[in-house]
Amino acid sequence: MSDGQDPRNERLRRRVRDALDSIYRPAPDLVRRSAGAVARDRRRHRLAAPLGGIALTAVAVAVLVLVLVRHVSEHGVPGPAVTPQPTVTPRQSVYTLTAGNEVVALDRTTLAVRWRTQVATPPAEGVDAGAMLAISRDGGVLYVLPPSRNSGGTTLVLLDASSGQRLAAIPLSASGGAVYRTLAVDPQSGTVDVVGQDASHLLVTEVDPQRRVVLASHVTRTLPPVTRVGPDILGAAMFTADGTRLYYSYAGGSPDRSGIDWVDVSGPRLSPCPSTGGAACIPGGADGFAVANSHVVFSEGTLPPHLVETDRDGRTPRQLTTGMGAIASSVLLDAAATRALVVASCNNLGGLGSVDLTTGDARAIATPAPNGTEPGPTSPCGERAAPLSTSTIALTQLPGATAHPDSPGTVIVVDTTTGKVTRSAAFPAEVVDLLAPT
Amino acid sequence: MSGKAGAAASLPVQVRRDDAAAFEAALGPSIEQAHRLATAMLHDAVAAQDVVQEASIKAWRKIDRLREGTEMRPWFLGIVANECRSALRSRWRRSVVYLGGEVVSDGIEPTAVATQDTLRALRSMRYKDRLVLVLHFYLDMAVEDIARVAGVSTPAAKARLYRAIALLRQKLHDEEDEP
Numbered sequence: 001m002s003d004g005q006d007p008r009n010e011r012l013r014r015r016v017r018d019a020l021d022s023i024y025r026p027a028p029d030l031v032r033r034s035a036g037a038v039a040r041d042r043r044r045h046r047l048a049a050p051l052g053g054i055a056l057t058a059v060a061v062a063v064l065v066l067v068l069v070r071h072v073s074e075h076g077v078p079g080p081a082v083t084p085q086p087t088v089t090p091r092q093s094v095y096t097l098t099a100g101n102e103v104v105a106l107d108r109t110t111l112a113v114r115w116r117t118q119v120a121t122p123p124a125e126g127v128d129a130g131a132m133l134a135i136s137r138d139g140g141v142l143y144v145l146p147p148s149r150n151s152g153g154t155t156l157v158l159l160d161a162s163s164g165q166r167l168a169a170i171p172l173s174a175s176g177g178a179v180y181r182t183l184a185v186d187p188q189s190g191t192v193d194v195v196g197q198d199a200s201h202l203l204v205t206e207v208d209p210q211r212r213v214v215l216a217s218h219v220t221r222t223l224p225p226v227t228r229v230g231p232d233i234l235g236a237a238m239f240t241a242d243g244t245r246l247y248y249s250y251a252g253g254s255p256d257r258s259g260i261d262w263v264d265v266s267g268p269r270l271s272p273c274p275s276t277g278g279a280a281c282i283p284g285g286a287d288g289f290a291v292a293n294s295h296v297v298f299s300e301g302t303l304p305p306h307l308v309e310t311d312r313d314g315r316t317p318r319q320l321t322t323g324m325g326a327i328a329s330s331v332l333l334d335a336a337a338t339r340a341l342v343v344a345s346c347n348n349l350g351g352l353g354s355v356d357l358t359t360g361d362a363r364a365i366a367t368p369a370p371n372g373t374e375p376g377p378t379s380p381c382g383e384r385a386a387p388l389s390t391s392t393i394a395l396t397q398l399p400g401a402t403a404h405p406d407s408p409g410t411v412i413v414v415d416t417t418t419g420k421v422t423r424s425a426a427f428p429a430e431v432v433d434l435l436a437p438t
Numbered sequence: 439m440s441g442k443a444g445a446a447a448s449l450p451v452q453v454r455r456d457d458a459a460a461f462e463a464a465l466g467p468s469i470e471q472a473h474r475l476a477t478a479m480l481h482d483a484v485a486a487q488d489v490v491q492e493a494s495i496k497a498w499r500k501i502d503r504l505r506e507g508t509e510m511r512p513w514f515l516g517i518v519a520n521e522c523r524s525a526l527r528s529r530w531r532r533s534v535v536y537l538g539g540e541v542v543s544d545g546i547e548p549t550a551v552a553t554q555d556t557l558r559a560l561r562s563m564r565y566k567d568r569l570v571l572v573l574h575f576y577l578d579m580a581v582e583d584i585a586r587v588a589g590v591s592t593p594a595a596k597a598r599l600y601r602a603i604a605l606l607r608q609k610l611h612d613e614e615d616e617p
Contacts, residue, residue: 009603012575012603012606012607012610013575015610016556016560016575016576016606018553019553019556019557019560020474020477020478020557020560020572020576022553023481023483023557024473024474024478024483025477025483027473027487030469030470030473030487030491031469032462033487033491034461034465034469034490034491034494035458035461035462035466035494036458037492037494037495038461038495038498039458041495041498041499187503188499241500335505336589336590336591338589338590338591338594356591358590359593359594438505
């Protein structure tokens with residue numbers, strides 16, 4: 001815009017300014033009043049937490065005593081909690097979980113191994129890639145949901161993010177039966193919400209990581225009777241930035257049971273989304289989704305591959321081409337939520353695309369490998385993706401959707417401007433998930 | 439893929455959220471512009487001050503998650519703009535309908551005809567068009583900053599601004615445009 005060269009714009013500018021100045025009323029004390037409002041809000045938050053904690057503690061003490069007595073009688077006296085001694089900034093690391101249930105922390109730049117911790121015994125079967133890692137709000141604690149089988153696990157493991165030291169293992173299902181497969185950290189409260197299923201329901205279980213207790217479990221969907229196809233496989237969970245809504249994706253036994261559900265979070269209350277006829281609240285989002293501002297963006301897992309953008313309730317869907325030739329497995333959004341980076345799976349032969357969410361323009365950054373060839377360590381493809389910097393991402397390469405504990409695995413770093421693989425790291429087992437704290 | 443590092447008015451990494459002085463240092467310089475923005479979007483002096491205070495609370499809750507180097511002003515004004523949008527959605531309950539069906543906000547009494555025409559034209563525009571016009575003409579913001587406040591790319595902001603200017607000119611029937 002060059003207003004100085006266009007006299008019409010300058011006249012319009014004066015007219016707009018004069019009109020708006022006529023209704024503007026200076027408020028010289030507004031800074032002080034806003035600071036006061038902020039201070040009152042902070043005091044309310046500080047007061048609410050301990051009051052709520054006191055009430056919960058009173059109820060939880062009796063339960064904890066009973067659980068502890070039972071645990072000691074079965075396993076002996078548990079060791080003391082270890083105070084973490086940070087040696088490395090967690091935000092310099094990228095964390096991976098292998099199909100052998102080992103967490104490996106890598107240097108974000110060199111992919112050199114910083115530490116490794118075995119968090120559970122390896123499962124007997126392969127595990128579909130999914131979001132089983134999360135990090136605390138301060139970046140100090142890594143939360144891990146190691147699967148005991150493909151449908152999930154029953155323990156939330158806490159590791160010191162700097163050293164890999166095991167801090168705690170929190171049982172998630174006291175009554176048995178439920179398995180958990182994905183998790184997210186509430187950005188407001190710091191609570192860890194783990195999403196799982198039992199024979200008849202999808203569940204969201206809230207865990208207080210500070211006190212290391214399960215706060216509550218909520219049924220969020222009643223499942224149809226189990227069919228011959230198998231149980232639902234939960235993929236990923238994600239909170240909105242304000243912590244008022246938790247989205248999670250799942251791939252059910254039939255197409256109409258695949259998609260994204262959500263729960264609205266208001267203090268201790270979780271309200272599931274309304275479902276029509278048992279279908280997912282946002283159908284079709286089982287393969288990779290992202291949430292930003294008031295929009296949900298996901299891949300439908302179809303060919304030709306495209307993204308779907310909806311409002312926060314799954315309405316007004318807008319279909320966007322991706323410029324790629326392979327099914328998208330991951331969707332990442334930039335900080336302004338104006339551009340989506342789309343990663344294709346290796347099994348469908350890979351590729352990388354960029355979509356401008358404002359204009360709908362799509363660009364293929366890297367095209368899939370030709371049919372009949374196998375993607376290799378220089379192919380930009382993967383099941384799980386994590387941004388490392390403004391122009392690089394890390395990907396878990398898998399020949400299929402399932403990671404196996406007895407097959408070697410690879411994590412690659414891809415330059416998102418060129419689509420070139422710039423670095424790779426080898427693992428003794430295939431990698432199920434990776435996380436790069438921002 | 440993350441936002442560009444800003445130059446001036448970016449937040450130090452460590453901010454003590456409980457420090458009133460820190461609030462005034464971080465957001466204080468942006469309050470007047472925020473107030474002008476809210477007034478221009480709502481045409482309601484009282485509501486504008488409420489919006490600025492509410493936006494301040496929301497901004498302060500998020501401020502320790504802000505990326506180092508992020509420019510404070512466009513970020514904060516983006517929050518103000520969103521609060522204005524929320525306020526506008528519920529605003530019909532607080533509007534006063536004068537004789538003739540003109541909907542005018544509480545406490546505002548524009549006098550000059552041209553002023554009234556301009557305000558009416560702005561009110562009749564879609565929210566996002568009005569926003570870019572206010573940011574450009576009233577707050578003198580560069581297109582890059584307008585894009586950050588509006589949450590769109592710079593080319594999209596530029597395109598929206600061009601269209602909004604043309605639309606406003608059409609609504610006002612700019613007499614100097616006629617031969």
